[in-house]
Amino acid sequence: MLSDAAIAVKNVSKTYKLYGSMVEQALDVLGLSSIRFWRKPGFSEYPALNGVSLTVARGERVGIVGRNGAGKTTLLKLITGNFQPTSGTLEVHGNVQALMSLGLGFHPEFTGFENVRSSLAYNGLSGAELEAALTDVVDFAELGEHLHQPLKTYSQGMQARLMFAASTAVRPDILIIDEILGAGDAYFSAKSSHRMESLAATGCTLILVSHSMQQVLQFCDRAIWLEKGEIAMEGESLAIVKAYEEFAQRLDWESSRRGPGGGSVLENKELRKKLLEDVFKHQEGAEGVVIAASTSASSGGVSRWTGEPGIKIESVRVVDQLHEVKGVLRSGTRAAIEIEIVAEASGEFPCRFVIVLFTRDGKVLSRHCSDEVLLHLQRGQRHKASLVYEKFLLGNGAYFFSAAVYKELVLSNLQSAKAYDLLSRSFEFKVLDDLPDDPSVFHHPARWDLGPLS
Numbered sequence: 001m002l003s004d005a006a007i008a009v010k011n012v013s014k015t016y017k018l019y020g021s022m023v024e025q026a027l028d029v030l031g032l033s034s035i036r037f038w039r040k041p042g043f044s045e046y047p048a049l050n051g052v053s054l055t056v057a058r059g060e061r062v063g064i065v066g067r068n069g070a071g072k073t074t075l076l077k078l079i080t081g082n083f084q085p086t087s088g089t090l091e092v093h094g095n096v097q098a099l100m101s102l103g104l105g106f107h108p109e110f111t112g113f114e115n116v117r118s119s120l121a122y123n124g125l126s127g128a129e130l131e132a133a134l135t136d137v138v139d140f141a142e143l144g145e146h147l148h149q150p151l152k153t154y155s156q157g158m159q160a161r162l163m164f165a166a167s168t169a170v171r172p173d174i175l176i177i178d179e180i181l182g183a184g185d186a187y188f189s190a191k192s193s194h195r196m197e198s199l200a201a202t203g204c205t206l207i208l209v210s211h212s213m214q215q216v217l218q219f220c221d222r223a224i225w226l227e228k229g230e231i232a233m234e235g236e237s238l239a240i241v242k243a244y245e246e247f248a249q250r251l252d253w254e255s256s257r258r259g260p261g262g263g264s265v266l267e268n269k270e271l272r273k274k275l276l277e278d279v280f281k282h283q284e285g286a287e288g289v290v291i292a293a294s295t296s297a298s299s300g301g302v303s304r305w306t307g308e309p310g311i312k313i314e315s316v317r318v319v320d321q322l323h324e325v326k327g328v329l330r331s332g333t334r335a336a337i338e339i340e341i342v343a344e345a346s347g348e349f350p351c352r353f354v355i356v357l358f359t360r361d362g363k364v365l366s367r368h369c370s371d372e373v374l375l376h377l378q379r380g381q382r383h384k385a386s387l388v389y390e391k392f393l394l395g396n397g398a399y400f401f402s403a404a405v406y407k408e409l410v411l412s413n414l415q416s417a418k419a420y421d422l423l424s425r426s427f428e429f430k431v432l433d434d435l436p437d438d439p440s441v442f443h444h445p446a447r448w449d450l451g452p453l454s
Contacts, residue, residue: 005093006174006205007056007079012088014049014074048074050229051088058094058173061196061206063220063237065213065244070226072209076176079207094173094205097123099163106163108152112143115151116166123170133169140165140191161188168195171202178209193218213241217362232276238400239300241362242425243279246303250275253306296327298400298428304421308407310349311420314342314382316403318429331433331443335392339385339403341421343377350374351420353385354404358425359441360397369411392431395440400428 049071056062064072077083078090080098106115116137120130138147141161146154154162168175175196196206196219208219216223216237223240225233233243254275255265265271320326321334329335337355352372357365368387375383385405404422433440 004058005055005091006058006060007054007093007207008089008091009052009054009075009078010089012049012052012078012085012090013047014071014078014083015086016046016048018044018046047229049078049085052226052229052231053088054224054231054234056205056207058205059200059203060222061200061220062208063216063223063240064207064209064226065211065216065223065240066226066232067248069228071229072226073178074229075226076178076207076209079174080176092174095123096174096176097167097170097172098176099167099178106151106159109150111149112141112147112151112154112158112162113138116147116162119166120170125170136169137162137165140169140195157188164188164192164195168199171199172204174205174207175199176207176209179211189215213245214362216241217360227276228272233280236299238298238362238425242298242300242303245424246305247275247279249305250278296428298426302426303424304426305419305424307419307421309420310344310347310407311341311351311377311405312344313339313403313405313421313423315340316423316427318427326429328430328432329392329394331392331395331431333392335389337387337401337403339387339405341383341385341405343375343379343381343383346377346379348374348376349420350407352406352409353387354402354406354409355387356402356404357394358400358402360399365394365399365442369409393443393445394431395438395443396431396433396436397441398428398430400425402426 052071052075064075066072074083076098078085079092080096081092105119107118110118117130117134120133120137125133141147143158143161146158147162151159151162164177200206206219208216210216220237222235223237224231225240225244227247232247233240251265251272254271258265315338317325317338317340318327318329319336319338320329323336326335339353339355341351343349350372351370351374353370355368357367359365370385370387377383402422402424403426404419406417406419408416408418410416
């Protein structure tokens, strides 16, 4: 066990037994299944985790992503000690606070205040320390008089606020959060972000499971992608998010292509293996994947989503006021992002070009959508579209962006969108301001009116 490791998981597997009846379960638990030697066992085995190994360093913030049934919650329950592994070893160093289910550990008939006091006392707080923590929870949760109402009357968002406040008031060594941040509103999410940043500064280790990729990018330095009980990939958060999103999109695309009678894509092992291999090839920068000419690809390389046939993006460039390709731009100057496409066949192509800018922690800064144009192209013919910023107003920092060309795009109904090509979160650039210490993300145009009172 490394001295700086908070969690060490080595070749851990967890297998559940799925029983056909309560009688079969009782016989197996009591060790009596063998008395009915003439019958096959009345249960099947489901491998939730298979040979998982990972290490989480003290103070590290790790996101765990994966589809439902990938083994994420099972892994967390092993870390918290709720389950024991079927095989392998697992070590956890430090006290653990886990937010894995709304209401878990809280009594629905007790008031919020009573539940918090009990939770803090259970975690070893007493006297002045308990009162200080209780005050902190009350201030953070901002539930007012609802604190003195039974927990069963709370909404999911209210429960999430209370449980998060109580769990983080005791400054755990390891904080585990499984999805419940999604129950809160934007204000709660912002407060939680500040709280987790503060905990990280004290050396707290964070394990976050979320279907929100923006949360993983915002809160986590590193991510682990679980697929069918095994680690498919791990590394820097942005690279993992891009690979996982591409895989999920490819699964959706294949499922829609096959239609209702095409069978389950998820249960087709050979197809899943091929889709995974395709995603990994993109991560390795395999031949045939778009590489931006003299423009920096973001962590994990170019992530190309499967799209409609006809047009593909061939290159993406970020250029400065002199039309020179740059990875670093000066704030306040002219700049442009250029997309060059190539026709895979001859014909008419309705097109809308889209650029979406993101901050490093995954927040959407701006979405730029062109008007629709009808392009008449011959096979192999190229066409360029430029997004021009007459005055680039972003502040100091690193940013990344997606580039896409759509066949159909209605912003009020994105589920119906059909893209020819989409390169998700694939490109990066930096911005330098005149004042290197200016923390502004965006310099919003405005003017001061300093005239006298009328």
